[in-house]
Amino acid sequence: MIIANWKMNGSKEEVGSWLKFVSSNILINKEIPCVFCPPSCYLDYSSSLIKEISSPVKLGSQNINFSNDSALTGGINSQMLKDFLTDYVLIGHSEQRDYLNEDNESLQYKIKDTLKKNISPIFCIGEPKTIKDENLTKDYLRSQLEILDSLDSDQIVIAYEPIWAIGTGENADKIYIEEVHGFIKEFSLQELNFKEKVSVVYGGSVKLENCEDILSSSEVDGLLIGGASLDPDTFSKIYNLS
Ligand code: PGA
Numbered sequence: 567m568i569i570a571n572w573k574m575n576g577s578k579e580e581v582g583s584w585l586k587f588v589s590s591n592i593l594i595n596k597e598i599p600c601v602f603c604p605p606s607c608y609l610d611y612s613s614s615l616i617k618e619i620s621s622p623v624k625l626g627s628q629n630i631n632f633s634n635d636s637a638l639t640g641g642i643n644s645q646m647l648k649d650f651l652t653d654y655v656l657i658g659h660s661e662q663r664d665y666l667n668e669d670n671e672s673l674q675y676k677i678k679d680t681l682k683k684n685i686s687p688i689f690c691i692g693e694p695k696t697i698k699d700e701n702l703t704k705d706y707l708r709s710q711l712e713i714l715d716s717l718d719s720d721q722i723v724i725a726y727e728p729i730w731a732i733g734t735g736e737n738a739d740k741i742y743i744e745e746v747h748g749f750i751k752e753f754s755l756q757e758l759n760f761k762e763k764v765s766v767v768y769g770g771s772v773k774l775e776n777c778e779d780i781l782s783s784s785e786v787d788g789l790l791i792g793g794a795s796l797d798p799d800t801f802s803k804i805y806n807l808s
Contacts (some may be wrong), residue, residue, distance in 0.1 A: 567723065567767055567788035568805045569626060569688065570795030571656065581608045582615060587798035589621035592748075592805045598788070600805055601626045601654050606642055609673040613650040626654035626688065629662075630680060632672035644683040655680050659690045660711070660729045674713040675724070686721040688790070689714065692770070695730035703728075704749055711750065714758050724750055724766045725790045731770025733792060740779055743768050747785035777804045 576584070592600055603626040604612050613625055627650075629642035647655060657680070658673045677687045691710040693703045699708050707726075714722065726746055728738050738746075747766045754760040768780055769790030780786055788808070795801045 567599045567651055568801075568808050569603060569654070569725075569767065569769075569788065569790045570630060570801055570803060571603045571628065571659075571769070571790055571792050572796065573628070573661075573792055574605055575796055576604065576608070578608060578611055580768055581612055581787050584796075584801075585612060585615050585621060585800045586619060588805075589616075589619055589623055590722065591798070592622065593804040594622040595808075598808055599624050599653075599710060603628045603654070603656060604686070609634065609650045610773045613652070616803065617651075624653045625651060626656065627652050628656050628659070630655050630657065630676050632668075632675050642792060644679045644685060647680075648683050651720040652685060652790075654686045654688055654723075656725070657689050659753075660727060661731060670710075670713045674717075677714070677717060681717070681719055681721060684721075688723045688725050688767070690725040690727055690728050690769070690790075692732075698730060701748065707746070707750065708753065708757075711753055711758065713761075714754065716759050716768055716777060718758070720762060721785075724754075724764055725769050726750060727769035727790060733771070735771050737771040737773075737776050738768070739779070740783055743780060744783045744785045747783070751785065772785045774800050774803055778807050781808055 601624045626646050657676050680687045693706040697706045698740050731738050750766050751763045754764045765787040767788035767790050772791045773794045
């Protein structure tokens with residue numbers, strides 16, 4: 567799975583030209599979903615355009631809110647995402663954990679909520695630099711992964727994004743990524759009672775220059791791409807190399 571995470575970038579016009587370019591330049595492989603996560607305000611437009619041009623691109627949301635009732639000003643719920651034919655949603659991105667103080671309880675609610683609506687959660691985890699330097703990465707990830715206990719579902723995707731690699735230009739190296747992805751897959755089988763190996767994608771300063779090396783690992787099931795996904799030519803090339 568190759569995912570474009572646009573964060574708070576782009577305009578309606580750029581969304582349109584990106585979708586048209588990528589749709590006609592990727593050599594789609596049905597086994598490798600190509601997922602576009604635009605800002606929420608462009609979900610409706612993206613959904614209509616994907617339909618209109620019969621695009622192979624799947625739609626993902628960058629956001630879903632936690633609330634049991636409807637009184638959340640500015641909120642978006644899973645039913646609304648369904649209306650836009652959204653197949654995926656990013657949950658627990660480090661920027662949202664940080665700026666919006668997301669905790670394990672609200673993240674678990676969101677994951678359960680999306681699974682009920684048949685939307686695949688892409689659950690983001692990753693450690694800060696201090697934790698890496700202290701060799702505590704696995705303990706840190708364990709505490710993030712615990713909320714998936716017994717939520718066994720082949721719809722759950724994990725995105726491993728070391729915080730120190732996001733938007734810094736400094737990606738994790740292949741050996742480190744392999745070790746961490748291997749740990750996540752093993753942990754989900756042994757401790758979270760998953761029946762099958764979970765898909766784990768890598769994110770954090772993925773570019774055209776490093777994507778092949780990262781993808782060459784058997785532990786890497788795809789990429790979550792921020793900055794380098796904005797340019798449709800670069801993104802299409804990355805997809806075609808996957
Ligand atoms: P980046 O962002 O590719 O710009 O590092 C990745 C992400 O935050 O999903």
